[in-house]
Amino acid sequence: MFDLAHIIDVLMESYPLFIKGLWITLKLTFVSILIGTGIGLVFALFKISGIKVLNWIANIYIALIRGTPLIVQIFIFYFGLAELGISAFWSAAFGLAMHNGAYIAEIFRGSIQSVDKGQMEAGRSLGMTYGLTMRRIILPQAFKRALPPLGNQFIIGLKDSSLASFIALNELFSIATTQGSRTFDEMTYLIIVGLYYLILVLLFTLLVNLLEKKLSAGE
Amino acid sequence: MKKEMIRIENLKKSFGDLEVLKEVNLEVHESDVVVLIGASGSGKSTLLRCINFLEIKNGGRIVIEGEEIDPKSHNLNEVRQKVGMVFQHFNLFPHKTVLENVMEAPVMVKNQNKSEAEKEAKALLGKVGLSDKADVYPAKLSGGQKQRVAIARALAMKPDIMLFDEPTSALDPELVGEVLATMKELAQEGMTMVVVTHEMGFAKEVADEVVYMHDGQIWERGRPDELFNHPKEDRTKDFLSSIL
Numbered sequence: 001m002f003d004l005a006h007i008i009d010v011l012m013e014s015y016p017l018f019i020k021g022l023w024i025t026l027k028l029t030f031v032s033i034l035i036g037t038g039i040g041l042v043f044a045l046f047k048i049s050g051i052k053v054l055n056w057i058a059n060i061y062i063a064l065i066r067g068t069p070l071i072v073q074i075f076i077f078y079f080g081l082a083e084l085g086i087s088a089f090w091s092a093a094f095g096l097a098m099h100n101g102a103y104i105a106e107i108f109r110g111s112i113q114s115v116d117k118g119q120m121e122a123g124r125s126l127g128m129t130y131g132l133t134m135r136r137i138i139l140p141q142a143f144k145r146a147l148p149p150l151g152n153q154f155i156i157g158l159k160d161s162s163l164a165s166f167i168a169l170n171e172l173f174s175i176a177t178t179q180g181s182r183t184f185d186e187m188t189y190l191i192i193v194g195l196y197y198l199i200l201v202l203l204f205t206l207l208v209n210l211l212e213k214k215l216s217a218g219e
Numbered sequence: 220m221k222k223e224m225i226r227i228e229n230l231k232k233s234f235g236d237l238e239v240l241k242e243v244n245l246e247v248h249e250s251d252v253v254v255l256i257g258a259s260g261s262g263k264s265t266l267l268r269c270i271n272f273l274e275i276k277n278g279g280r281i282v283i284e285g286e287e288i289d290p291k292s293h294n295l296n297e298v299r300q301k302v303g304m305v306f307q308h309f310n311l312f313p314h315k316t317v318l319e320n321v322m323e324a325p326v327m328v329k330n331q332n333k334s335e336a337e338k339e340a341k342a343l344l345g346k347v348g349l350s351d352k353a354d355v356y357p358a359k360l361s362g363g364q365k366q367r368v369a370i371a372r373a374l375a376m377k378p379d380i381m382l383f384d385e386p387t388s389a390l391d392p393e394l395v396g397e398v399l400a401t402m403k404e405l406a407q408e409g410m411t412m413v414v415v416t417h418e419m420g421f422a423k424e425v426a427d428e429v430v431y432m433h434d435g436q437i438w439e440r441g442r443p444d445e446l447f448n449h450p451k452e453d454r455t456k457d458f459l460s461s462i463l
Contacts, residue, residue, distance in 0.1 A: 122310035
């Protein structure tokens with residue numbers, strides 16, 4: 001079953017197809033993480049705002065997302081947004097973004113609250129507004145602390161994007177399943193697609209580590 | 220008569236059921252240095268923090284430079300620009316260099332242009348004796364240096380009043396002197412200052428008035444030589460003998 005020569009043969013001949021899927025996976029991951037980070041930041045700020053209504057909105061959102069399977073969310077977004085004429089790619093991107101956003105919100109909330117309370121007081125005592133102190137003083141420090149768990153969440157997001165194959169998006173994983181069933185050689189294609197994900201994750205981890213080093217310079 | 224900079228009337232502050240300030244009255248005149256002393260928990264830090272509204276009072280009046288400040292209707296950010304504060308734990312911004320720490324508020328709050336703010340920040344760093352540390356991050360400084368940067372940062376907003384909340388309590392003993400010297404210089408230049416401290420030497424030498432607080436109230440106040448040498452209240456005597 002693990003015929004290495006065969007796997008390498010298939011790898012070499014199938015890569016043009018996989019590169020197309022890889023490109024879609026990367027786009028999907030990038031877009032959903034970018035939007036998800038924005039959503040996460042907004043809901044984290046809601047949670048620490050001390051304003052009851054905003055607290056509630058954030059809590060309900062996080063409970064709904066964390067309490068239901070991602071595959072259900074992706075289908076709901078797909079069927080819901082398809083009616084509005086939104087493509088499978090963007091439904092998947094929004095679905096993944098909303099999903100990641102809930103987890104990123106908790107990451108940001110924790111890292112914001114871990115910044116010493118004296119930092120906000122120092123900013124306020126200089127006449128800076130809450131928003132300005134948040135933006136200039138608290139968030140830069142919080143973001144630095146959020147980076148390791150955020151990197152972890154991004155890796156999860158990258159792998160979770162494989163679920164978009166269920167709504168007929170031709171990303172990495174769906175290339176593997178279609179090629180596998182077409183050739184009756186499923187195992188070979190699954191091993192190959194696993195390798196693609198592994199390499200992506202390793203490259204991404206390297207990138208996060210570099211960023212962490214860069215951000216901690218000077219302190 | 221010197222101008223009245225701070226006037227506090229019947230100030231009350233509670234945290235939950237705990238009454239921290241009970242009907243405090245205090246006035247501070249221009250160029251005066253008022254030192255608040257008392258045991259921990261006596262309310263002196265809370266009183267200081269009420270003056271720049273880091274804590275919001277539960278009752279009474281706070282008048283800053285002749286204007287009564289109502290936290291609900293006043294823009295507290297503008298009030299705080301006039302009232303600088305120095306903290307026990309410095310609270311420097313660790314992700315910014317010393318120079319950036321000092322420039323931050325003038326540039327972001329007062330919209331001062333950068334080159335002008337930088338010039339003024341450098342002058343202030345020179346004044347506190349830290350010109351050579353402008354491009355260093357706070358983590359590389361000693362506690363005494365950090366506190367002097369914090370003083371420069373507060374001064375950068377050109378406040379009329381400076382509040383010091385136990386500015387030397389977190390310092391190693393050998394570093395206390397440099398911070399007190401900076402504060403003394405500031406007092407000699409005529410800055411209005413309210414200082415919470417345990418440094419009785421500083422109080423004796425620099426203060427115009429010493430205020431002893433106990434149990435959320437001002438127990439006794441007077442010129443330093445009177446209060447230290449001839450305290451009227453037994454409670455004050457006990458406190459002074461316990462620390463001297």
